[in-house]
Amino acid sequence: MKYIKTISLFLIINSFFGCGYAKINNSWNDPTQEAIQIKSPIDFIDKYGTYSIVSTNKKIRLIDFGDVDKNKNGRKYTLKKFGVQIFNQNKVFDVYKSTVPLKSNVDINILYRDKNIVAFRVREDFNIDYVKTPFRSFIVNTFVYNFNSNNFLTIPVLASEDNNADGKGVDLLQGDQFTFNSKKGIFTYLANIKYAQGGKSSVFKVDLSNTLKCVSATQGCENIGLSTAELSTMNK
Structure with a gap:
């Protein structure tokens, strides 16, 4: 009888932890999202x-870590x-973390993808209204990740603020692209x-080697750095 109780307890514990593990993995294996992207992977993520999907066992997502x-x-x-x-490859890595007000617009745009490289832009547009002088903030960062x-x-592309009531005084991103020149080996x-x-527009340009080293940039390479993605401890 004691032996049967021990087996039952083991099965309950194993079932509990098994479900927890499946729940984490299922967040990256949604049949609906997978079916939609078989022929046409999405480029714009705002949810x-x-x-x-970048390629087999290689994906990217925007995640809510909570309030x-x-x-x-x-x-x-x-x-x-x-x-x-x-x-x-069945591991989850954090590339970017930040905080924004609840009423904000955050999105990702996939600019480039191949079997080893994905380039994406993160845009944050929000109003800070919990300070004495409210202001609007518009932040744009572009990331290039090497799966290997x-x-x-x-x-860092843009970090603009404006404390006018209409918030129209921020600099804006009108469009961007990421390309690879195979002959020169330059991104x-x-x-x-x-x-x-002044209301003028200008082009911000960055050239990278095929090892993701900054070769040249409109505002210099000093603020363009290479980092290693950390294994995530926050999988929701």
């Missing part, structure tokens, strides 16, 4: 939990903690930026 309650000088407010994760080395490059990122001051 948390949605992923884009964070804050208190600044007696004024309570809540922020959304989010990030970008890479699913690489698990290294990624970060390209090129181009962004068309419209500056609020």
